[in-house]
Structures are given as structure tokens and as C-alpha cells.
Amino acid sequence: MMATVRRLLKTFLVFHLLHLSTSIDTISSTQFIKDGDLIISRGKIFALGFFSPGNSVKRYVGIWYFQVSEPTIVWVANRDSPVNDSSGILSIDTDGNLALFESNQTVPLWTTNISVVPEKNAVAQLLDSGNLVLLQNDTGKLLWQSFDCPTHTLLPFMKLGLNRRTGLNRELIAWKSADDPGTGKFSYRIDPTGFPQLTLYKGTTKWWRSGSWTGQRWSGVPEMTSNYIFNVTFINNQDEISIVYGVTKPVTTRLMVNESGFVQRFTWSNSDHRWIGFWSAPKEQCDYYDHCGANSNCDPYHADKFECTCLPGFEPNSLDEWYLRDTSGGCKRKRDMSMCQKGEGFVKVAHVKIPDTNITRVEMSLDLKACERECLRNCSCLSYSSAYGESKGGIGCLMYHGDLIDTRSYTNAAGQDLYLRVDAAELALYTKKGSLSKKTILAIVLVISVATILLVAFVFWLFRRRRRAEKAGDGKNIEFNFTSSLTQFEDSMNVNEPDGNRRDFDLPMFQLSTIVEATNNFSVDRKLGEGGFGSVYKGILQNGKEVAIKRLSKYSGQGIEQFKNEVLLIAKLQHKNLVSILGYCIEGEEKMLVYEYLSNKSLDSFIFNETKRAALDWSKRFEIICGIARGILYLHQDSRLKIIHRDLKASNVLLDATMNPRISDFGLARIFGGDQIEANTNRVVGTYGYMSPEYAMIGQFSIKSDVYSFGVLLLEIITGKKNSGFYLEDAASSNLVGHIWDLWREGRSLEMVDVLLRESYRTQEVMRCIQIGLLCVQEQAADRPTMAMVVSMLGNDKDLPSPKRPAFIATRITNTDENSRGINSANEVTISIVLGR
Structure with missing residues (x-):
């Protein structure tokens, strides 16, 4: 930020000093300008002289607003041929052309390059429109004008378009950067093929288009409504196709293409002393x-x-x-x-x-x-x-x-x-x-009417049922059938485990009335959050102990099997990086799990929140990464059951009071036999953005599926950005993993490290973690390390293998093979059913 301010102050100072050495508005065979001189239009609207953009020390001849306090270049003569020092001279040469020379060189760096009359009969003049014209002195005949050679800015009354007779194509081409006005990669011009339209290109690839001309506006620019300020003239005949934006009021306005690929219109505010954005495109995904x-x-x-x-x-x-x-x-x-x-x-x-x-x-x-x-x-x-x-x-x-x-x-x-x-x-x-046709409308009305009647009847029946339960029960407003549901649940728990032995199920069961009292009847004030299968509430038991209660929605899709699965797994798992279960409750249609309460809630509430994320320095984030890795290793290898979590993500990692991570939510987990390597499912469940490709596409999962999810999570912790929610205009990839991969190949991966970490991290340690993350998200499961290998990599400094291309690399805006489209996954949505191919 300070560098930008210093750069603007430097440029402003240069412009201010140039104002002190003013000249007339013309250049003739006897009147030239050297570096430090200016010519100023008659009404003191525009100035022409030498300048250095941004942090550059190279010199260019340009035109800018004379009375606007913010330095604003609107045209550059020698954009691709800078002067290397302050020896530049702009003059009329012996051929009558306007030419730019360096030092004592006889070959010009830039010239208007036209065949004209002898040099004494040509003069260059800067007009109040911002147009630099070369005229035949005695007749006033126009020989050349800068409006025919625009750079990145379109001024009022300046044509943009194609002269069909001469082939002259007036287009805007962006600067390379703020420090380099050279020919950039974005261009803005009228596409004359078919029915004409304005098109913004990135190289030869279409980036945005205005839509066709409707007679009042471009169809893709709905903001272009009235002629209150702008008077637009569109010409399309056998001689030319062009558009001119005139102004009907005394306003200072310009349209430009910037180096980031945006077409923008600005107006100058005299009261605020700044340019105000009037319109910009593209401005949204569509x-x-x-x-x-x-x-x-x-x-x-x-x-x-x-x-x-x-x-x-x-x-x-x-x-x-x-x-x-x-x-x-x-x-x-x-x-x-x-x-x-x-x-x-x-x-x-x-x-x-x-x-x-x-x-x-x-x-x-x-x-x-x-x-x-x-x-x-x-x-x-x-x-x-x-x-x-x-x-x-x-x-x-x-x-x-x-x-x-x-x-x-x-x-x-x-x-x-x-x-x-x-x-x-x-x-x-x-x-x-x-x-819609009349028959279709009639059918829809009929269906809606029947559905409404059935819904009203159902609500009435539900109301009567609840009232009867309140009268017959203990005064609580939640109905249950305790005996049948509990018997069904306990019977379903008496199963053989993969090792062939039967285990006793010994976990406290809470009465529904106790849960209702602990949560103040599931008060909104006690609600901690909501996941794919229901809501989580904070509860306070009679002894004062704080607990977290996961209340499964009956419409969630998690039935008795998933509930049993989560209770069975967590009850048998004991590790400091796994959440502890304290009990369960099942009565009627209610199914609830009682966990230990973790005061800092979930990891996503920290790493995706700029305020909270600042409290996590690198050492703490590295501890969290290592803790999650040890927890997954325990599931895969060290527990007596081999368990695949299948839904590892930031929101399923909880943080205790000392910010130690605890993996939670085992509703989707699967138990493997001791020698089992992988399995298939026709019901793909989990969260896109964290899902491995073999699982998302064909329903195949293994311990390497969790490794992939861990890799995504590791990169999110380092960057503070969501994988599928990542969006950066200049990035080729539209997800975080793809962008980090692009930067890794260019040796620039540290650019994605969270800026809030500041100087708290060691470069080599962060680079190592990024490389581990990329190893975990490789496209082929066989290429990914096991969690035992990951824990080992995190704990030593041995050389790591080079990662291969990650899965699900997504790129933006495709028109050619070079820019193939990618995947925009919905990261926070838990997918319930997807049939594998």
C-alpha cells in the first residue's frame, strides 16, 4: 500500500514540475520539445510531454489531463519504444513527420510515418479534445491524428471501429502493467463479422462481448440507457463501422481497458478530486x-x-x-x-x-x-x-x-x-x-390445489397428534415412543465386528427430558450450528457440565444405520485428536448424540474468517495440521478398526479451548476389514471440493480418499481460502488446488500463503507443507502417500518427491484448448446421493 502511495506521489510530483515549464500548443519545424517541456492545448485541458509511468525510469511521450490532480495518461506515442534516459526530443523531421529521437540518433524511435509535404509546411497541434493532429500548415489539411492510433483510452468524440475502405482499425489495447505502457494482452474492438458487436479479447481468445447494437444500446450493456450525458452515434455502412461516444454536458469522462482485462468508464469528480467508476465489464461470472x-x-x-x-x-x-x-x-x-x-x-x-x-x-x-x-x-x-x-x-x-x-x-x-x-x-x-399452454396451466393448478389440500390435512393431523401427546405425557412438547425405538436401536447394535468378536455396547443413554432441559427446549440461543444431517446445540446438564448435542433431522437422510454407525465408531475410538462422545438419546423420531463441548467450535469458523484467522500464527496452524494428520493416522492404522472417514473437511474439525484439533462427524465413516484395501459404493456421500476423483466419479473409496481430503484441508489452512470458493481474476484455475499447482510449477507458491501470517512462518517449513498438500491431492490414488508417510513427512526434513498433476484442476472461460473449463464445486453442500458411473 505504501509503495503504491509513493509511486503516485512520485508521478504527481513529476507532472507538477512539468506544469511549470509550459509551452504553446504546437510543434513546428522550428519549434520542438525536449524532455521537461510541455505543449498544452489552447483551453488548458490536455498536456503533451515526457513521463515515466509508476516505478519505471524509462521515458515515454504521452498525453494527459492538464487540470486533473490525479495523473491520468490517455495516449502514449512510443509505448513499445521507450527512451532510456532524458535525452528525448519530439520534433518535425525532414520528411514532415512528427518524430521522436533519442540523444544524437538519426533513426527515430517513433514517427507518424506518412508521406507529406516538405517539413516547413507541417505543424503538430494538441487540441482541447485530447487529439494530437498533424496539419499541412498553409491549407490546414489533416495529415495524421492520434485519435486514429488509440492506446488504452477512448475519449469523447473519438471513433472506435473499422474503416472498410482504408482498412484502418481503431481499437483499444491495454498496457502491459501499471509500470509499462507497452502493448498488453487485452484488446477492445468492434467485431465486424455477422452482426457487429464490441468484443474484449485476451490475446486471440474472446473474454467479454457487448452484444449486438439494438439502436439504443449494446444488448449486453443494460446500464447504457438514456442520452442524459452521453450522445452515442453508431455507424454501420459500406464505408465504415464505428461508434462514437459524445457528451452533452461539461463532464470529464473516459473509457479505458486496464491491464487486468476490464473495460471501465470513469468520470472525474471535482468535489472529491478523484475518478469515479461509472461502469465496468465484465463484472460477474455470467x-x-x-x-x-x-x-x-x-x-x-x-x-x-x-x-x-x-x-x-x-x-x-x-x-x-x-x-x-x-x-x-x-x-x-x-x-x-x-x-x-x-x-x-x-x-x-x-x-x-x-x-x-x-x-x-x-x-x-x-x-x-x-x-x-x-x-x-x-x-x-x-x-x-x-x-x-x-x-x-x-x-x-x-x-x-x-x-x-x-x-x-x-x-x-x-x-x-x-x-x-x-x-x-x-x-x-x-x-x-x-x-405455458392452457392444458399445462390447468394441470399445474390442479396439482397445486390437491397438494395444498393434502398439506393442510397433514398439518391439522400433526397438530392434533401433538396436543394428545402433551396431555398424555410429562408436559414436554416433544412426542416419543421410547420402547420400540430403543429396542430397535439396541438390537441393531448387537453385531459382529470385522475381527469376528462381539463387543458389549456400553454408552450412557440420556432421557429426552434431560436433553430438552439441557438445551432450554432446543432454544435458538443455544444453537451452535447446522450441518448436513441436523442441528447442533449447546447443552448444560444438571451438574453444570457443558455438552454439545447433535440433533438429527428426520428429513436429513441419516437413518438408524448412520446413527448407529456414528455411535458405534466414536464410542470405540479413543484419541486426543478425535472428538469424544458422552452418550446418546433415541426416543420416537428423535435421534441425538451427546459430545464433549469444545468452546472454539469448528476450524472453518477460524480459517475462513479474517478476524479470527489473524489469531492463528504459523506455529498454531502447523500444530493443527499435525494433530489432524495424527487423528486420521489413528483411524487408518492405529485403532483396532480400520476406518475411512469419508467426510473430512474444515467444518468437521473442532477446536478445544487450547486450539487442539478434534475430528468429528463419523456419520458417513466406513469400517474396513484388517486386510481390506478399498471398496465401492453406489451411494456417493460427502462434500465436493474435498472429495477424491475416484470416489466422486465412480464411487470407489479407500484410505487414499481421506488422504486427498486432508491435502485440500492442509492447503486451506495455509492460505486461509476455501478450495471451491476460491476466485481470483488473474488466476487460470478457478479452484484453490489448481491455482497453487500453477504457482508451484512457476516457483511462486509462497504467493498463496495467508498474508495474515506475516513473518510468523519459516519459509522452508511452509514450502514443505505446500508440497505435502500437493502430494496428497494427486489425481491417481496410488501416487498419494499414506497418512503414516504424511505424518513422517511433517516430522522430518528429508527430501520429498515432486508432486504430479492434482485432480479436479479447474480453469476459467474456455474458448480454446489452452483455456479449458474447470469445475466449480459447491464446497459447503453435503451431497446425499450421486450414482457412480
Whole structure:
């Protein structure tokens, strides 16, 4: 932060000093400027001179705002050919070109490079618009202008677009960095193919697009509404295709492409003395090009759902990948759809940024109705849309004949309507305007009515049942049938263990009335949290002992088997890094476990909370890592039962008063025989983001499944970031493991260490832990170490093997093989059922 401030102060000081050595607004054959001189536009709006950006010592010729206190460069002449010292001179050369020379060199570093009249007849002038023009002195004829050679900034009344006659393409290209104005990797230009649109590129890959021009705005820029400040002119004819942003009021505004890949518009606030962000893109996941894959729609307005859905008439190319939030395969036509002159029609998808228009057939003479008829006659026409919406009377037709790429939804009246071709069977669910048919509406109303009646009846029956129980019972408001449930539970516990012996089950059973009293009737004030299978409450027994009570929801999916499993396992496990169970309660539909109370709650409440995380220095985090490792090793090897936890994650690690870790929640654990190595299941349970690939995809689990989960957890502890919740604009990978792997290969893995650790860690020790984490998350289970090996690695300084590529590496925004899409898993959701392939 201080370095940034110093850099701004340095730049400001340089600009301020340059203001003191001002000149006129022109350069002629007899009037040149050297480093330290300025020319200033007539109205003192813009200045031109030499500058050094950021921390650089190299010199560039640029244009900036003269009266804006924050140094703001809007154009650079020699962006890729800097002057290495302060000897630069900008002058009119003998050919009449404006040229930049260094020292006594005769070859210019930069020149306007045009054929003009003799040098005495040319003059360069800086205008109040920010445009540097080269004119023929006697006639005033324009020979060259900086507005035709933009860098990273678009000023008012400056054209952006293509001159079809001359081939001149005016585009914005970002700087390489804040210290280097050289040609960067992001460019912003009009794509003239198909129906024109503005597109932001990262290299040759599309990064974001504006959508098509509707006559009033770009369809993908809903903020572009009125002409209150901006007067926009869009030109599309045989000579040129361009857009010009004019201003109707005296405001200082600019549009720029920054080095991080954002298009931004700013306005200057004279009262606050700063630039205020007016608009920026991309600003959310759905803005990134092709975020959901081909033939899909991205809807960011339903936070409780996955933002990607297939368009009507389409289904995911791969259900397994789609379920795992990998949408790189996109969607395909449903296999049973027959769509050529067999009663098919169109379904309307309203208020969207219509798909990429570079593959469209454009018929500007057709209205929307004629467009529908034309598309229906052509069996290869998959959808259509109005080119201009209603802004030009609905005239203008766009027809799509290939995959539909980069569609996204907007709220209210933003966006345009897209009409999708569907077969007769799917069309029966819709009218031609996209609403449900009368028969479908009638059926839905009927179903809802019946369901409502049944629900009311059920609630009434439940109420009567509860009232009878209160009158017949001991006054408590929880009904139970003690005898039958307890007998069923105790009978189910009398089973042979894997070693062939029968064990006595000896664990205290709590009465329901005792639990109700201890939790103040399950008061909200006593609630500690909520997991996948129910809620956890703090309880205070009559003797004053504090306990944690896990109350299983009857709708949770954890039945008598999972409950028995957790009681049986924890009762038989004794280790300082495993949570201790004090008893259980089972009466009627109530199933509860009574644990020791751990005052610091779960690990995730610390490492994912910036305030609490600051209290965990490296030594404490390393102790937690080692404690978790020893606890898993005990489960895998040192206990008399070999146990696979299957749901190891930050929220299932509790911390006692001295911050020692205790592994909890054994509801999903499985017992292995002494010589058993692995097992399969058709019911995959656990939490994506911590789940090993062989378990998530084919239901195969082993001790290496827990090793994978431990590796993810270790990396989360070091970085303070969630694996699947990780998001960084510049990162190629969209999960934490993938990003750390990328940095590891580049020798930069320490960049991901939690900044709150500051100087509390030893570099070699943290590097070793990162390497151990990457060894644990390798894609092949056979490559991962055992927990015995992990504990050994954590306890000594011997050389470690190099890790191989991790599983589930996810990358952002795919358009080429180089940028393949990855998986965005929902880390905090416990998955109940997934059928293995």
C-alpha cells in the first residue's frame, strides 16, 4: 500500500514540475520539445510531454489531463519504444513527420510515418479534445491524428471501429502493467463479422462481448440507457463501422481497458478530486464469454441455484460433468428431437444477451414475423431474433445456424428476446410466445390445489397428534415412543465386528427430558450450528457440565444405520485428536448424540474468517495440521478398526479451548476389514471440493480418499481460502488446488500463503507443507502417500518427491484448448446421493 502511495506521489510530483515549464500548443519545424517541456492545448485541458509511468525510469511521450490532480495518461506515442534516459526530443523531421529521437540518433524511435509535404509546411497541434493532429500548415489539411492510433483510452468524440475502405482499425489495447505502457494482452474492438458487436479479447481468445447494437444500446450493456450525458452515434455502412461516444454536458469522462482485462468508464469528480467508476465489464461470472458452454443460458439472479442451464430443446453433453459444475462440454440437442417440417415451432427466451452474432445470417428487410417464417422453412435454422428489438419498428432479422454461444439473462426489460426452435413434443408445453399452454396451466393448478389440500390435512393431523401427546405425557412438547425405538436401536447394535468378536455396547443413554432441559427446549440461543444431517446445540446438564448435542433431522437422510454407525465408531475410538462422545438419546423420531463441548467450535469458523484467522500464527496452524494428520493416522492404522472417514473437511474439525484439533462427524465413516484395501459404493456421500476423483466419479473409496481430503484441508489452512470458493481474476484455475499447482510449477507458491501470517512462518517449513498438500491431492490414488508417510513427512526434513498433476484442476472461460473449463464445486453442500458411473 505504501509503495503504491509513493509511486503516485512520485508521478504527481513529476507532472507538477512539468506544469511549470509550459509551452504553446504546437510543434513546428522550428519549434520542438525536449524532455521537461510541455505543449498544452489552447483551453488548458490536455498536456503533451515526457513521463515515466509508476516505478519505471524509462521515458515515454504521452498525453494527459492538464487540470486533473490525479495523473491520468490517455495516449502514449512510443509505448513499445521507450527512451532510456532524458535525452528525448519530439520534433518535425525532414520528411514532415512528427518524430521522436533519442540523444544524437538519426533513426527515430517513433514517427507518424506518412508521406507529406516538405517539413516547413507541417505543424503538430494538441487540441482541447485530447487529439494530437498533424496539419499541412498553409491549407490546414489533416495529415495524421492520434485519435486514429488509440492506446488504452477512448475519449469523447473519438471513433472506435473499422474503416472498410482504408482498412484502418481503431481499437483499444491495454498496457502491459501499471509500470509499462507497452502493448498488453487485452484488446477492445468492434467485431465486424455477422452482426457487429464490441468484443474484449485476451490475446486471440474472446473474454467479454457487448452484444449486438439494438439502436439504443449494446444488448449486453443494460446500464447504457438514456442520452442524459452521453450522445452515442453508431455507424454501420459500406464505408465504415464505428461508434462514437459524445457528451452533452461539461463532464470529464473516459473509457479505458486496464491491464487486468476490464473495460471501465470513469468520470472525474471535482468535489472529491478523484475518478469515479461509472461502469465496468465484465463484472460477474455470467459476463465472461461462453461461461456456461454452447447452447446454454447463464442466469446470475438465482443465488440458490447453479447459474447455468441448457436452453429449451437442449440437454447437457455430459450429465456427470454438468453435475460437477463443469460446463465446458455445453449442451446438445435432445436425442429424441425431430425438427424438420414435423410440427416444430419456436419458444421465446426473454430478456437475454442474444448469442454471439458472428455466425448469424442477417436479413435487414424482414420483420419478426417474416423472420419466423423464413427460419422455419430452413431446417438448419436453430433460432432467430430481432436485430434491433422494437427500436426500429422490429425490422431486421438475425438467424442462427450453428451452436448458440454466450447467452445470458437480464432482469426487467433489459436484453432482447431469443426464439428457439423446438420439436412438436416440447412445443406442446408452450405457446409461441414462450408461456405455458392452457392444458399445462390447468394441470399445474390442479396439482397445486390437491397438494395444498393434502398439506393442510397433514398439518391439522400433526397438530392434533401433538396436543394428545402433551396431555398424555410429562408436559414436554416433544412426542416419543421410547420402547420400540430403543429396542430397535439396541438390537441393531448387537453385531459382529470385522475381527469376528462381539463387543458389549456400553454408552450412557440420556432421557429426552434431560436433553430438552439441557438445551432450554432446543432454544435458538443455544444453537451452535447446522450441518448436513441436523442441528447442533449447546447443552448444560444438571451438574453444570457443558455438552454439545447433535440433533438429527428426520428429513436429513441419516437413518438408524448412520446413527448407529456414528455411535458405534466414536464410542470405540479413543484419541486426543478425535472428538469424544458422552452418550446418546433415541426416543420416537428423535435421534441425538451427546459430545464433549469444545468452546472454539469448528476450524472453518477460524480459517475462513479474517478476524479470527489473524489469531492463528504459523506455529498454531502447523500444530493443527499435525494433530489432524495424527487423528486420521489413528483411524487408518492405529485403532483396532480400520476406518475411512469419508467426510473430512474444515467444518468437521473442532477446536478445544487450547486450539487442539478434534475430528468429528463419523456419520458417513466406513469400517474396513484388517486386510481390506478399498471398496465401492453406489451411494456417493460427502462434500465436493474435498472429495477424491475416484470416489466422486465412480464411487470407489479407500484410505487414499481421506488422504486427498486432508491435502485440500492442509492447503486451506495455509492460505486461509476455501478450495471451491476460491476466485481470483488473474488466476487460470478457478479452484484453490489448481491455482497453487500453477504457482508451484512457476516457483511462486509462497504467493498463496495467508498474508495474515506475516513473518510468523519459516519459509522452508511452509514450502514443505505446500508440497505435502500437493502430494496428497494427486489425481491417481496410488501416487498419494499414506497418512503414516504424511505424518513422517511433517516430522522430518528429508527430501520429498515432486508432486504430479492434482485432480479436479479447474480453469476459467474456455474458448480454446489452452483455456479449458474447470469445475466449480459447491464446497459447503453435503451431497446425499450421486450414482457412480
